[in-house]
Amino acid sequence: MSRPDIATLAVGDVIGSRTVTFDRAALVRYAGASGDLNPIHWNDKFAVGAGLPGVIAHGMLTMGSVVGLVVDWAGDPGAVVDYQTRFTKPVEVPNPGTAQVDVVGTVGVVDAEAGTVRVDLVVTVDGGKVLGRTQVLVRL
Amino acid sequence: MANADFEGRSYPANAPYSVGPEKIREFAVAVGATHPAHHDLVAARGSGYPDLVAPPTFAVVVAQRAESQYISDPEAQIDFTRVVHADERFTHHRPIVAGDELTTVLHVDRVVVRGAISMVTTRCEIYAMPQHVEVPSPEAEGPGEHVATVVSTLAIRGEDA
Numbered sequence: 001m002s003r004p005d006i007a008t009l010a011v012g013d014v015i016g017s018r019t020v021t022f023d024r025a026a027l028v029r030y031a032g033a034s035g036d037l038n039p040i041h042w043n044d045k046f047a048v049g050a051g052l053p054g055v056i057a058h059g060m061l062t063m064g065s066v067v068g069l070v071v072d073w074a075g076d077p078g079a080v081v082d083y084q085t086r087f088t089k090p091v092e093v094p095n096p097g098t099a100q101v102d103v104v105g106t107v108g109v110v111d112a113e114a115g116t117v118r119v120d121l122v123v124t125v126d127g128g129k130v131l132g133r134t135q136v137l138v139r140l
Numbered sequence: 141m142a143n144a145d146f147e148g149r150s151y152p153a154n155a156p157y158s159v160g161p162e163k164i165r166e167f168a169v170a171v172g173a174t175h176p177a178h179h180d181l182v183a184a185r186g187s188g189y190p191d192l193v194a195p196p197t198f199a200v201v202v203a204q205r206a207e208s209q210y211i212s213d214p215e216a217q218i219d220f221t222r223v224v225h226a227d228e229r230f231t232h233h234r235p236i237v238a239g240d241e242l243t244t245v246l247h248v249d250r251v252v253v254r255g256a257i258s259m260v261t262t263r264c265e266i267y268a269m270p271q272h273v274e275v276p277s278p279e280a281e282g283p284g285e286h287v288a289t290v291v292s293t294l295a296i297r298g299e300d301a
């Protein structure tokens with residue numbers, strides 16, 4: 001797989017964008033794979049009782065999914081050396097139906113000496129941000 | 141509200157988590173990670189890894205086990221039904237790969253109670269245990285090779301929030 005050349009990158013460059021889609025099956029699959037069985041991610045009654053509008057995606061499912069844009073761009077999953085986010089707004093997942101999560105990646109910092117690039121992700125649902133300060137430090 | 145006495149507390153290294161290749165594949169499918177290094181041993185070795193590589197957020201599986209030592213302690217007074225995840229950060233000192241035996245040292249870095257909202261920040265220091273039984277050197281800073289640091293903040297809403 002080809003990897004980006006750090007010498008050609010500049011702050012503000014858009015590395016790409018994609019849409020990831022969650023349905024209830026995706027939430028159940030993530031619950032099983034991660035071991036996070038909190039019922040707010042699969043039980044409507046429980047979610048409403050907890051003060052939520054309905055079942056919401058695991059924040060970690062959103063975080064874990066959107067970073068794929070950066071991994072595929074970098075060409076190596078081991079290139080991600082630091083990754084952080086804030087969970088600012090829950091992602092509701094209807095039943096039946098899907099939630100569409102849009103992600104755009106932009107180069108935020110280039111450190112040629114360290115060989116690292118910080119990619120900043122903007123993650124939205126219907127135009128509203130669901131994650132804040134989402135930064136992925138990649139070693140190229 | 142969360143018990144502020146827990147701030148600054150640390151836990152001994154926990155029972156090791158064995159990273160299996162099918163768990164890496166299962167987690168990769170669940171987060172839509174299609175890179176061949178998560179799925180195919182030949183591809184992973186071709187990229188210079190000894191075995192399948194875990195996706196960047198896989199460490200949460202290991203960290204959440206360690207965090208439960210604190211979260212599920214009744215004395216910590218964390219009502220899990222009123223918890224929302226506030227933030228998360230992974231720092232990878234090296235990628236996690238299949239075959240790793242990972243032990244975690246949990247630290248409760250911060251417990252802040254502000255009105256009806258409590259914020260608790262935990263830090264998991266994750267180490268790969270040596271593949272061979274060795275006598276640990278007294279100078280060693282941890283129980284093995286430092287692999288990852290996971291910092292997580294939970295917000296707990298009180299009954300009135």
